[in-house]
Amino acid sequence: MTAVVQSKSAAAIDAAAAEGRAAFIGYLPAGYPDKETSIQAAIALIENGADILEVGIPYSDPVMDGPVIQQATTEVLARGFRISEVFEIVRAVTEATGAAVLVMTYYNLIDRMGADEFARRLAEAGGAGAITPDLIPDEAEDWLAATDKYGLDRIFLSAPTSAPERAQMVAESSRGFVYGVSIMGVTGTRDSVSDLAEQVVVASKAAGARRVCVGLGVSARSHVEEIGSYADGVIVGTALVAALRDGGPDAVGELARQLSGKS
Template sequence: MTSRVSAALDAARAEGRGALIGYLPIGYPDLQTSIDAAVTLAENGVDILELGPPYSDPVMDGLVIQEATQAALAAGFRLRDTFEAVREITRRTSVPVLVMTYWNPIYQFGIDRFADGLAEAGGAGLITPDITPDAAGEWIRASERTGLDRVFLAAPTSTDERLKMIVEASTGFVYTVSTMGITGERADLDAAARKLVSRLREHGAAHACVGIGISNADHVAGVVEYSDGAIVGTALVRALRDGGLESLGETARALSAGTARASN
């Protein structure tokens, strides 16, 4: 089964640009607005949607995203709302939809049950930040059965052996994290991400996209020089929070302007 995520990355590459991957939490500020927000991204230059079901212990998220997910939970979000959101979004746009989720909610819900629900709703796959391929056998089997993409994370601290395992287990792309924990100077982050993407390529990664606190078009332009795409979250969530759908669309368009690659 052809990966819609890989196809979107290849289509961007054929147009001489990197892809823009946009993250939003599902259910913020309410379920319908979060659906409309995802469609707004798709209509304003985002190539792949990354939607996050709110979770009570979002250890890897920054403050802006944490506050949004806590608000969504307080408003009554339930994991099953993910399927309703994905179903309506995929009815309204052909942009592939990945769900980025911590592993415990999926495990509690039922791995096969969640995979079936996501596939039926039209989702493209899962980004799983807190589970490694060697611990994900049941998910790998479910994804192969349903045709969903598996996006695992790679970090600069990963050994070559682990990077090889991540590349072999991932489909769609490898989510490239420049640093773990608190971020430092931007130049250092770029250097770390660039080196990590190079290592992933050496291990055979067809697609690697970078998420490192990217917040403007210049950041996007820098990242797509050496990777397949730039992943943006906080800047989009902040735009939605502060200015609603109109501000979100403007921010997405501004970020998209950075995806064109300089001519060689």
Template sequence: MTPQGAASSRVAAAIDAAHAEGRGAFIGYLPIGFPDLQTSIDAAVLLAESGADILELGPPYSDPVMDGKVIQEATQAALANGFRLRDLFPAVREITRRIDIPVLVMTYWNPVVQYGVDRYADDLLAAGGAGLITPDITPEAAGEWIAASRRTGLDRIFLAAPTSTDERLELVVNSSTGFVYTVSTMGITGERAELDAAARTLVARLRAHGAEHACVGIGISTAEQVTGVLDYADGAIVGTALVRALRDGGLDGLAAEARSLAAGTKSARPHG
């Protein structure tokens, strides 16, 4: 059994629970601190209450190289409004007190190193967090984090891209728990009119290497796209569309967008 099948994975359990209901998982991303810290906490709770199975929260970072314009602008606004990394763990603690779905933190690696890998893992665990998505570190460079996650039971989620070699996919599958973050297109996050067909091929390659849970992100912005992705993947990850809805429509706009996207999971293929 691959590490993804670890019985202690709250993230894998949430995906399996969605499958038991005959649908795929909806994973929603929001930046912490946007438009302000308390509203971002309320927005995360509302996203969970509006149909998300797993939350993915992004601490703002000063050099967000993988993020598209909408998310970059939101994170820059959060930093301008005074967000600091020390705000992350109290925010996660308040969110996890109010909801019972897993809360992942998607973070660039430098802030984790600056904070201290073991200290970060301990503080995230104490706050009720479920694990980390680390987009800019590869498993072979993440030994300290892999050790810390094994010690704490936190999920560790690495990225797989269409350009990844078979050797790379094998390493990512064997190093990830919860799910493998499957990048649908190369480049920055954002919405795409059509998802890259490479995502379907990449999920098939991950399955061949033993991936039990593969979730697709980057470019998904409509319920129809959620349904399309869940034809072959275990979960659909949406960020930009939710951030835009919060920016333009406040909490009500976010809730409406989340409910619409969650509806896209219901017509997905049966999951076993």
């Protein structure tokens, strides 16, 4: 008999829903601008309203990342970043806050270490799971097995171009939530939210997804409120990374307060 996995990210989203709001999910790159500062920024983000943290693993060819995140991760890689830092950051933030902490990574970094080894180390660090933007469920056999073994969430992406069959496979394979991509293109702040965002949520829910969180382009409280009216969670990345770049952990905390409506 298969044990029931208790999803940390689903629990955080459900707790926010019980308060009558969408979950606020914040993204920061691991080790930017250095390991200790990235930990401080992550804690500030959570203490000022974030329900879930995404820790991005720096990658040399980030096809989905816009210029702000690309520049940050390029700096981290230039100083000699190692994957082991990610687990240290996840552990430090989890122990300090108790929050659900997800890793966001291109799958070949997991594959290079080995899906089982990566999942084991992430679970031991207290991590909730991982978002794998370039991995599709029908090519994820090893990752599905590893996340089942170690009780981790696994978040796949659904886009405006996803066919109903693809949306159903993503909904069935994801644990925690489905990551709804609101625009086609790279990450970055935008003045308005794409009309496609709501369509992705509706399509994912129709395909069986219990929770759908939307990201790419969110940078203002008005965006959070708009997306939060139809999605289960709102994901913010570039705006927070820019705040960290320009003002350090304090600026991240201040922006988090504004985005979460706590200021």
